Amino acid sequence: MNVDEYEYYNNLANxxxxxxxxxxxxxxxxxxxxxxxxxxxxxxxxLDLGTAxxxxxxxxxxxxxxxxxxxxxxxxxxxxxxxLEKSGKKNIKFRVMNNLSMNTPDNYFDLVTARHxxxxxxxxxxxxxxxxxxxxxxxxxxxxxxxxxxxxxxQGFQDKKPISFIDYEAIIDAGFKDVELIPLHVVEYYKSKxxxxxxxxxxxxxxxxxxxxxxxxxxxxxxxxxFDKYVNKNITSKGIKLIRRYYGITAxxx
Ligand SMILES: C[S@@+](CC[C@H](N)C(=O)[O-])C[C@H]1O[C@@H](n2cnc3c(N)ncnc32)[C@H](O)[C@@H]1O
Numbered sequence: 001m002n003v004d005e006y007e008y009y010n011n012l013a014n015x016x017x018x019x020x021x022x023x024x025x026x027x028x029x030x031x032x033x034x035x036x037x038x039x040x041x042x043x044x045x046x047l048d049l050g051t052a053x054x055x056x057x058x059x060x061x062x063x064x065x066x067x068x069x070x071x072x073x074x075x076x077x078x079x080x081x082x083x084l085e086k087s088g089k090k091n092i093k094f095r096v097m098n099n100l101s102m103n104t105p106d107n108y109f110d111l112v113t114a115r116h117x118x119x120x121x122x123x124x125x126x127x128x129x130x131x132x133x134x135x136x137x138x139x140x141x142x143x144x145x146x147x148x149x150x151x152x153x154x155q156g157f158q159d160k161k162p163i164s165f166i167d168y169e170a171i172i173d174a175g176f177k178d179v180e181l182i183p184l185h186v187v188e189y190y191k192s193k194x195x196x197x198x199x200x201x202x203x204x205x206x207x208x209x210x211x212x213x214x215x216x217x218x219x220x221x222x223x224x225x226x227f228d229k230y231v232n233k234n235i236t237s238k239g240i241k242l243i244r245r246y247y248g249i250t251a252x253x254x
């Protein structure tokens with residue numbers, strides 16, 4: 001486990017962006033939540049890795065037999081359990097687990113999901129039933145690339161290989177079949193400077209976070225002059241433009 005990364009998420013204790021005012025336009029039609037619905041039914045058992053405070057699981061996941069949401073941050077899981085109680089849902093459980101040392105049963109889940117978190121495809125392969133699916137969504141190296149170039153740093157900035165390729169190859173090497181890597185191109189527009197700054201303070205976009213080595217530096221200060229330069233270059237009638245690059249992967253344990 002990377003201690004800095006653990007502290008980073010523990011200090012946040014939720015992964016909600018509800019307070020940030022922005023709109024988002026998809027240039028591709030692969031939607032993570034829709035893929036989960038497509039690959040599940042009433043009998044499905046789902047494991048959601050890096051679930052944070054369960055925001056996505058509680059809001060978007062289908063009504064199925066069982067959902068286990070895990071996260072290595074105790075604070076996130078405490079919040080997830082509070083959110084679960086409020087929801088009244090009975091098919092969901094949350095517990096602490098590190099994605100890199102999983103202790104879930106072998107051949108148990110029909111679907112493993114992981115959105116914006118680290119994964120170990122071999123361990124996921126082991127916990128999936130034969131015929132089960134893995135669905136992930138990640139933030140790629142070219143995410144917010146103009147911004148990262150202006151600041152000369154950021155998540156994956158120094159990495160030679162994009163994280164999408166690293167995951168794709170590791171998933172194939174773990175023995176998965178029908179592995180599909182889909183680049184996701186999204187454009188976001190932030191209502192005000194305050195909204196964009198709130199994103200940059202919460203998400204590790206501008207931190208020197210190497211995905212090749214899974215190492216993160218301390219949270220960095222955002223220099224106002226560079227930030228203002230970016231904002232001035234990217235003001236549009238819809239808001240301050242930010243180009244996002246994500247990726248989706250689906251894979252099957254045959
Ligand atoms: C960017 S948030 C994404 C949360 C959620 N999946 C979503 O999409 O809204 C990343 C989450 O992964 C968790 N995480 C990061 N590394 C982890 C690891 N090695 N094991 C378990 N959880 C991890 C963090 O604590 C955090 O809650």
